[in-house]
Amino acid sequence: MSFPPPARFYVPMLVFVFGLATTWFEFELNLANDLSRNRKEVLAEMDATGERMARRSGRQAEHGEAAMLAEDLATWAHQPWLKEAALVNDQGVVIDDSEKRWEGRPASETPLAPAMKLAAKEHEDTTQTGNHSEEGTLLYGAYPFAIGAHETAWALVVFDHASAVQQAMEDARYQRQWVAAAITLLCLCLWVGLHFGFAARLARLTRAVRDYGDGRANSLVKISGGDEVHELSIAFAAMGARLAEREAERVRLERVILDTSEREQRRIGADLHDGLGQQLTAASLATNGLITALGSAAPSLVPQAESLGRQLRETIAEVRALSHGLAPVSLADDGLMHALHELAEATARSARLRCIFDCPQPVQVSDVVLAGHLYRVAQEAVNNALKHAAAKEIRIGLERRGATLVLEVEDDGDGLPETPTGDGGIGLSVMRHRLKLVSGTLEIGSSPAGGTRVACFIPSSS
Template identity: 50%
Template sequence: MEAAPLFSQSVSGSAWAKRATSAVTFPPPLRFLIPALLLLLGLLAAWMDYELDLANDLTRNFNDVTTQAEATGTRLTQLSKQHLQLGEIKALNDNLSDWKHEPWLRMAAVVDEKGHVLASSSSQWVGLSAEETPAATAWKRASQNVGKVMESATLDDGDFIVLAAFPLEIPAQTQHWLLLVYDRANAVLHAHQDARRRMEWSASVIAIMCLGLWAILHFGVAARLGRLARSVREFGEGRTISIEPVKGGDEVHELSQAFRKMTRRLADRDRERTVLERAVIDSAENERRRIGHELHDGIGQQLTAVLMSINGLHDELLAKAPAFAEHAQHASQSLREALAEVRGLSHGLAPVPLWEQGLEHALQALADATTRSSGVRCVFECPEHITEISESTACNLYRIAQEAVNNALKHAESGEIRIGLERRAGLLVLEIDDDGCGLPEVPAEGGGIGFRIMQHRTEVIGGRMEHGAPPAGGTRIAVHIPTTP
């Protein structure tokens, strides 16, 4: 009579832990993905802002330069006309030199109709052809037009310039031109530098904000949820009896408190179930023992008495009625077989060595009985004497070994079975090996009734059962029970 597992509909620890951890685990990539995406978007926005600021600064600078060129050209046109009408070329040179410090002005020159520089803001250009000066492009544009020229251009050396050409119409003289060249290179460079500084400042602020967001997600959310998930997983695997609290006053803390309450209820329920299951198994073992004793002391003794009577009758029939003695002999043989079967049932239900001499002698008797009854060699190995085992633990280990041996005989087609009992690294280890064809792979929550009963008995005594194949092949059932040496 085997005790069926109680609370078969309750949630197992491992299954509950899987569902719980999958519910609370914060996906690790998100703590990096969210700040990274925000950082990329922020940098893209900073770059777009840089481009817009630069374009606005360059447009503003160009407008300022053209406005200044217009105003300067108007004033210098009047001044140049006066000096040319009076023939005061030296005075014109002096006046143009006074304008050389005007912002962005690179060159101011007055040229005649042949393009010779008559006066300039710098004496180095006087007397040269306009095509040999920075005003060469302005002169080309002016010589092709009659009116005023105002445009932007780029010199061969890459400088950004604004060209201005103003016609000097002097009566009784040939056509002269006032040429102005404004260099915007420094202004463009400063605009780029200013826009870049603003972009770098914005990017730094965005990076710091994203780093802060990552720190909040990592330390404030993900790490705390990770600790909670780890505690839940350890609780489900039986490595801890409670979940550590997660500090804080937010939802993560509330979730931690809810899980703590849940685990306490589950732990209390598991303890109650274990106590009740142990009581049921102990009650079943006591009932086994009682039935075994009744078979041995009651029916067994009665059958023994009947066997003795039939043997006496057989002796009398041999002397008085030999023809009927053979019937008495057949009856005696049948009674011997029935008595042997009753004794086998009695010893199976209540093995005498287990209760009187301990687990080692009971397992040795099991191995000897298996060899005698099945013809399959069964050996028991125990390197040291095992003591300090409770009656409940010894009984469950014996029943596990008994079930494993029966499985090996029924399913594995074994030629040899080994039962081993030893202490190993603070554990009491029971192993049942066979050299047969092996058992089919047992699912985590399935398998035959015998396998489930062995698992259940192992859990009741606080152990762990493993199922696999030894190096030489076959099947191995190993039960590990925590104990003290």
């Protein structure tokens, strides 16, 4: 595939890549926002729980009661993130804990050690109302309360927000999957729309224009729809119609000019044959009489008179050949057959080779213009065979195949070159042009004899 690829491919691909990248960035951003929001919620809940435990334990100490977590444990079910809680005295020894396993042990030796570090760090600042740290999904908090006048105890809490993180990730992942699926469906619909609604119709228009330009179609099709492709097809169709009109007018004018030229040639040929030819014939007859008269009156002048007679006869032959070249086809229906037969005989005499005219059934061509064009094409094909093919035998064929008139010129010469060059010389161009004027086609190929075959096909409508 060449670069850049068709728009129906790279436009959906760009949208797909951009959409996935946007979805990924949005996923990361939403996940970060959700995690930050959940963390803030958990921290707020942890601070509220820790401060409540510190206040209650402080009131218990003021009344001389032992600090206990019984009332706080009653609210355990309403603390989904609370993992552990404990009360620690000034020496860091656990007074009470939610698990009932660490009482009397140093808090630094229990899972509450990170929270105890916070308490030790803030031990000198008794105005601190709470502090917290984070290790993975666990949040630790230490909240001070007073026991007596000189001792400070701590309420330690551990919150686990893994479920909140997991839920946030699942929500973001679910959203990402749905958005990616929607983008994929959108890109697929975009490709379908571009392919069938634009690219396929544009390709159809391109093929139509190419076929019209190569002559395989007589008109340009109009692409349905109301978009730019439809407007472009209308513009191409209008342009094609104008070009066809101009081409038809040009062909008509060329045919008129050529027909006029052919008529003028036939008139000149007829004038030469009927006018100058007859006068020269009369002069030749008079010369014959003069030779007879000089035989008795002045025998010494007879050779000069005979030489004059020979010159007149040669001039008469040249005038007849010239008149026949200007008007080779007579006005009779079988004039083309006679003209091609004479062309074959004249070629055989002048070139000293075998040239035959093959016409299995009589073919009558009433259109003198058409007959003239076919004769000129055959004449040019024969001349090409004599000049370029080194032929020893030439066949001129004329027949009807169904509703098609077929003229063929075959030779047994050197044949066509292995690497054809263009459309040939001026002779082939003239032949093609003549057949185009009469709505015919020209085919040039190899003949069964190994030489060249020139075939002309004229439909009956012509």
